[in-house]
Amino acid sequence: MRIAELAGKRIAIWGFGREGRAAIRALRQRLPDASLALYCSEAEGADARAFDTALRVYTNDPDAVALSAYDVVVKSPGISAYKPAILTAQAQGTRFTSGTALWFAENPQARVIAVTGTKGKSTTTALIAHLARALGVRTALAGNIGMPLLELLDQQADVWAIELSSFQTGEAGALELGVVTSLYEEHLDWHGSRERYVADKLKLADAARQLLVNAEQAPLLEKTVAHPNRKLFGNAEGWHVAEGFIRRGDASVIALEQLSVPGLHNALNACAAFAALEITGFDAVAAAPALSNFQALPHRLQPLGERDGLVWINDSISTTPLATLAALDSLHGREVTVIVGGHDRGLDWSPFVQAVATRSALRIVTQGANGPRIAAALRSAKSEIPLGDVDKLGDAVEMAQVITPAGGVVLLSPGAPSFDQFHDYVDRGKRFAELAGFDGHAMAGIGGLGVD
Missing domain, CATH: 3.40.1190.10 (Mur-like, catalytic domain)
Structure with a gap:
């Protein structure tokens, strides 16, 4: 579906993240007279109205009835295509597309x-x-x-x-x-x-x-x-x-x-x-x-530097247990305390538990929504690895500072998404840097984006 094909259609954009804003700009550029509706969170409402004063802004997730009122919905990628409301609206004739497809x-x-x-x-x-x-x-x-x-x-x-x-x-x-x-x-x-x-x-x-x-x-x-x-x-x-x-x-x-x-x-x-x-x-x-x-790239085994005799590494992008294992493999032979845990998606941590069972020079601090489940799996395996189980990331950093030997590494590699405590993995990585004593706002973004 090309943008020109949307002319005269009833159009909604669902999501006001970067993808949603890019879609609004592109539609305004190619179809300046189009009537556009936007569905976003209540917290985003004021910014959305300021971004494009002609938008009809709704600060809620649309249900099937709302979605069925549109010919085309431009959906942000984080919204599951398998939501019942989407499947129902599709059956009633609403077409769904995305910035990528356009x-x-x-x-x-x-x-x-x-x-x-x-x-x-x-x-x-x-x-x-x-x-x-x-x-x-x-x-x-x-x-x-x-x-x-x-x-x-x-x-x-x-x-x-x-x-x-x-x-x-x-x-x-x-x-x-x-x-x-x-x-x-x-x-x-x-x-x-x-x-x-x-x-x-x-x-x-x-x-x-x-x-x-x-x-x-x-x-x-x-x-x-x-x-x-x-x-x-x-x-x-x-x-x-x-x-x-x-x-x-x-x-x-x-x-x-x-x-x-x-x-x-x-x-x-x-x-x-x-x-x-x-x-x-x-x-x-x-x-x-x-x-x-x-x-x-930032937040991917990103060295932050040394503070209080410890080396700090930010691997906040890690959202699976296997990614955490890869991070640990890159630090083989060093004294490491790894902070794991976050939003619980129900992933199986048993391969992680088995893989770390025989490791030496390793300490694990669990935190976040699935932290207790990870800690329970480690205890059930009768692992001899020193284990701390805390509530929030701040508590985990404090514990890591105490239990990591001088010259050792404190590694944030959560193996889980960030949504239990943070907006996204970038927000989590910045907060980790700040808790460790670094300037989170100074962390570089991804270089080279765009055309060069």
Whole structure:
């Protein structure tokens, strides 16, 4: 559905986050006379009315009756497509779209590399853009990573590096290349079941002329084997990590010690980025030196510095137990206190409990809504790891300061979303920094967004 097709329609925008605001701007630009309604939270109402004085603003979630009054609803990605009100309104003829779907409809000729995955998608997308630009390619970096596509509606680029969440993969148009970095259990509250989450995530494959997936993940290999143009990274024949190097087949390309971002998982993200560039016709080996000056994304194993003899690391983006394990692996051999817990989505923490059971030099502090459940799982396993169970993040930081030995690391890697205490993971990461004695407002945003 193109924006021009919305002319004369009854239109509502649902959500006043960055995606919602971008949709309002784009519709006003292309359809200045359109009558637009907005559904947002009560706290957002005043800002929404100031943002666009012609909007009809409703400070509530619309029910099926309200939604059925519109021809088209432009929905923000965080609103589950499986809400009963949406399904009922769809059955009665209301069409639902999104900023992502509108951008793809407006840009059918764009050369798009779209990246999704339970973890690694943001870093991989940013790496693709960084390495492509190092080759002199005019590249756009946008999508779920922090810049809605509609903010770049009239921009041109030779390559579009786009991150898509599982909420957005079904909204993509034709892709030159789809990349899937990993596939674990997540966002069950939005998708309703693990099976639906996997199916929604892999809708990216349906839109992709070529598909690149992680050879180290058996579920990905099984679910994507039927794709006619599937390529792999992480295998010995292609881009992979071995013997302290990122390698392309038998050739060593760049030493891991030259990477600016720590952890084996980030080295594998780099392999995905190199493979993506190569598949789309670029000289990935020539781009390799630029890997050493790639800037780590905030809230992803972000070193904050040292305070009171302790090293503080912010990994607030971690929203699954497996992501927390990856963070701990990157700090192997160091004394670490990890703060875990947050909004409870019902994920299974038993693999985490089993994985940490034999670790030494580790302490765990649980906090947040699912903190007691994590602590109970650790106690049931009779783990000998020192364990603290507190209520809020502030309490966890105070405890970590007391129990972490001098020279050790305090790591925030919650393995859970932030919504029990914070607006989002960014808000949580900033608060962690402040509690540790750093300037949370000075934390850098994601660099390189937009076209360059």
